[in-house]
Amino acid sequence: MQRTALFASLLTTLSTAFQSTPPGSFARIGTTARFASPMTMIDAPYGSWESPITSKSITAGSVRLGGVHHCPNGQVYWLEGRPQEAGRNVLCRHAPEDSDKSERNGVDVTPKESNARTRVHEYGGGAVVFGKDENEIYYSEFTTQRLCRLSGGEPITPEGDRFRYADGVLSEDGNVIYCVREDHEKPDPKDVVNEVVSINVKDGSMEVLATGNDFYASPRLSPDGKKVAYITWDHPNMPWDATELRVTTIDDSSSSNKSNDHDLIAGEDGDTSIIQPAWHPQTGDLYYISDQSGYYNIYRAGFKTSVLPMEYDFGGSAPGWALGQQGFFFLPDGDGRLVAQYSKDGSSVLLVANVSQKDSAAADVQEFGGEKDGLPMMFGGVVPGVNNDLYFLGGSPSTPSSIYKWNLESKGPATILACSSNVSFSEEVISVPKQIEFPTTLGTAFGYYYAPKNGGYTCTTDKAPPLLVKAHGGPTACTGASFNAGIQYWTSRGFAVLDVDYGGSTGYGRDYRRRLRKSWGIVDIDDVCNGAKFLVKEGLADGERLCIDGGSAGGYTTLGALAFKDVFKAGTSLYGVADLTALAGDTHKFESRYLDGLVGLYPEEEELYKERSPIESVDTLSCPILLLQGVEDKVVPPNQAEMMHAALLKKGIPTCLKMYEGEQHGFRKAENIEDAL
Numbered sequence: 073m074q075r076t077a078l079f080a081s082l083l084t085t086l087s088t089a090f091q092s093t094p095p096g097s098f099a100r101i102g103t104t105a106r107f108a109s110p111m112t113m114i115d116a117p118y119g120s121w122e123s124p125i126t127s128k129s130i131t132a133g134s135v136r137l138g139g140v141h142h143c144p145n146g147q148v149y150w151l152e153g154r155p156q157e158a159g160r161n162v163l164c165r166h167a168p169e170d171s172d173k174s175e176r177n178g179v180d181v182t183p184k185e186s187n188a189r190t191r192v193h194e195y196g197g198g199a200v201v202f203g204k205d206e207n208e209i210y211y212s213e214f215t216t217q218r219l220c221r222l223s224g225g226e227p228i229t230p231e232g233d234r235f236r237y238a239d240g241v242l243s244e245d246g247n248v249i250y251c252v253r254e255d256h257e258k259p260d261p262k263d264v265v266n267e268v269v270s271i272n273v274k275d276g277s278m279e280v281l282a283t284g285n286d287f288y289a290s291p292r293l294s295p296d297g298k299k300v301a302y303i304t305w306d307h308p309n310m311p312w313d314a315t316e317l318r319v320t321t322i323d324d325s326s327s328s329n330k331s332n333d334h335d336l337i338a339g340e341d342g343d344t345s346i347i348q349p350a351w352h353p354q355t356g357d358l359y360y361i362s363d364q365s366g367y368y369n370i371y372r373a374g375f376k377t378s379v380l381p382m383e384y385d386f387g388g389s390a391p392g393w394a395l396g397q398q399g400f401f402f403l404p405d406g407d408g409r410l411v412a413q414y415s416k417d418g419s420s421v422l423l424v425a426n427v428s429q430k431d432s433a434a435a436d437v438q439e440f441g442g443e444k445d446g447l448p449m450m451f452g453g454v455v456p457g458v459n460n461d462l463y464f465l466g467g468s469p470s471t472p473s474s475i476y477k478w479n480l481e482s483k484g485p486a487t488i489l490a491c492s493s494n495v496s497f498s499e500e501v502i503s504v505p506k507q508i509e510f511p512t513t514l515g516t517a518f519g520y521y522y523a524p525k526n527g528g529y530t531c532t533t534d535k536a537p538p539l540l541v542k543a544h545g546g547p548t549a550c551t552g553a554s555f556n557a558g559i560q561y562w563t564s565r566g567f568a569v570l571d572v573d574y575g576g577s578t579g580y581g582r583d584y585r586r587r588l589r590k591s592w593g594i595v596d597i598d599d600v601c602n603g604a605k606f607l608v609k610e611g612l613a614d615g616e617r618l619c620i621d622g623g624s625a626g627g628y629t630t631l632g633a634l635a636f637k638d639v640f641k642a643g644t645s646l647y648g649v650a651d652l653t654a655l656a657g658d659t660h661k662f663e664s665r666y667l668d669g670l671v672g673l674y675p676e677e678e679e680l681y682k683e684r685s686p687i688e689s690v691d692t693l694s695c696p697i698l699l700l701q702g703v704e705d706k707v708v709p710p711n712q713a714e715m716m717h718a719a720l721l722k723k724g725i726p727t728c729l730k731m732y733e734g735e736q737h738g739f740r741k742a743e744n745i746e747d748a749l
Contacts, residue, residue: 113530118537121529123564127749130557131155133494137473142457145205150475159740160187166489176490183225187214190238192254193662194706198239198396201249208246212237228276239395241293250291250300261661268302284330294351298323301349301358304331308665311392312548315339317346317360337373347391348398354408361387363582379434384414385579390549403456413454418507418553420451446485450554467554470502500527503563505553510606517599520553522569537568539613541604543622543629550577568613574599592670593684596629601639631686635693644698647708650716652681660706690719696726700748702735
């Protein structure tokens with residue numbers, strides 16, 4: 073079958089799937105889907121099954137949850153990204169007894185219409201600064217990028233759009249914020265200046281504490297308030313390549329603000345990634361995460377080896393992309409036990425250890441995870457409360473992301489404080505992924521396989537289902553097994569899905585993460601193709617009905633797989649890269665030299681850039697391609713999609729370009745999320 077004809081067939085199949093659910097077949101939004109008994113199951117081809125999981129149901133009752141925090145006054149806060157409110161971020165407080173509470177048992181505390189989001193590094197993170205109570209909370213307002221006081225909502229930083237702020241901490245007396253500041257006085261990416269500054273919350277005056285390098289992250293104030301530790305790095309490195317941990321003294325008026333004059337704690341070899349420093353509240357020791365052993369492990373300054381040597385990565389699923397990340401902390405009570413989280417075989421593990429002995433590794437190490445300990449399958453962003461209470465974001469393949477409370481001593485079932493969705497579906501329509509390892513060019517790669525599943529249907533006519541392969545963004549990031557309605561949308565219609573952690577992904581150690589060095593557009597493409605071929609060989613996918621999609625860097629992998637390989641029959645690129653040469657000269661500061669490590673030096677190796685650019689290989693394309701793009705995207709500018717679309721049209725390839733007004737890198741508005749799906 074010709075690819076274009078096949079794609080038309082797929083579209084016909086999908087159009088059936090998009091039709092509204094007939095009355096009586098499934099429950100409506102907000103309830104649990106019900107199915108007829110197995111005796112009345114419908115025998116229908118894969119890909120044609122009707123499903124209660126519609127694009128509208130995914131956004132109608134759903135929000136993005138993140139930024140969980142527990143204040144000393146006992147209040148719990150979180151951020152909600154609301155698709156139904158143009159994607160704005162709202163800071164909420166847990167208030168189950170409040171008459172104005174939402175369905176998530178929270179009340180809004182940021183002003184109406186505000187958007188708590190920073191654009192530092194464009195990816196943001198760390199938009200809220202917490203103190204002891206709501207009188208000591210500050211947030212970055214997206215529309216102006218000024219820091220605002222939560223109480224009253226008035227800005228505390230200067231007017232204008234010159235500065236952006238992120239990743240702040242508040243002094244013990246509540247008078248000074250220490251944070252990353254990004255200066256856009258000269259907007260050209262090469263002229264943007266990043267620094268660590270202190271901000272007087274009373275008059276807004278600022279003092280530069282660390283400057284001279286290209287990037288800064290994680291300024292952390294010592295318990296005695298006299299020192300600030302921070303992470304810094306220079307082009308062409310990214311934070312997962314090579315960084316430094318430095319410390320400056322802030323109570324010495326004669327001290328320099330030049331980073332090269334500050335104490336270098338770790339990263340002196342220029343080839344080690346140091347991230348997420350934290351001071352021990354009782355001992356005053358400085359801890360951090362380093363990949364010097366080959367894995368992101370936890371270290372104590374002055375102690376040569378890891379305090380917790382393991383062949384697993386700490387630090388979260390995609391460390392370095394966002395500011396404000398912290399993969400470990402210390403309990404505020406007792407001897408300040410260390411608490412950290414890592415992923416093992418697709419599930420999260422909570423680790424607790426005694427680190428009170430300065431000259432030795434951690435002792436009394438305990439691990440908790442899974443149903444036996446009352447914890448969800450996946451969780452992260454753990455923060456301490458009081459009396460050994462822990463708060464975190466978690467979920468499972470069948471449970472939407474939720475905010476949990478769990479007690480380290482009682483170890484009972486974790487309590488859900490807030491759920492990201494009020495839409496629930498029967499387990500009969502939820503596909504639980506299986507982590508797989510498959511052979512590929514550089515050994516083996518990993519992914520999560522989702523089989524088609526819908527309790528109302530079966531298929532006896534097809535030998536294997538159509539397969540959608542998904543390539544995650546980054547590319548130095550990873551996927552996971554948490555509930556993903558966008559994947560269940562397809563599996564409940566009779567598609568199989570393979571979510572690939574191609575070489576270069578995080579969570580599998582440094583060597584695996586570095587597979588993409590000088591090899592982006594080779595290793596990742598080989599892996600998504602080999603993953604699909606593996607499933608075909610295993611009888612889990614139909615080799616004549618393979619398609620692929622991906623966003624951002626995953627969009628590049630998608631376009632590259634379609635241009636350079638003959639595996640997939642159709643594809644969708646969401647805000648993806650088509651022209652590497654154009655991206656090298658037209659992206660934001662944070663990633664402006666990212667391609668040096670992924671591809672090669674530019675313009676010295678321009679021919680290599682052209683060789684790996686899908687737009688330069690349109691002649692090898694013959695399958696339909698859908699392009700989806702945000703108009704305001706500063707990471708992958710709209711011209712990437714526009715140029716690719718024009719080239720495809722010129723070649724006569726079936727294609728469609730959809731531009732979304734008011735969207736940046738990633739879609740946040742409900743109507744656009746629904747349309748894109």
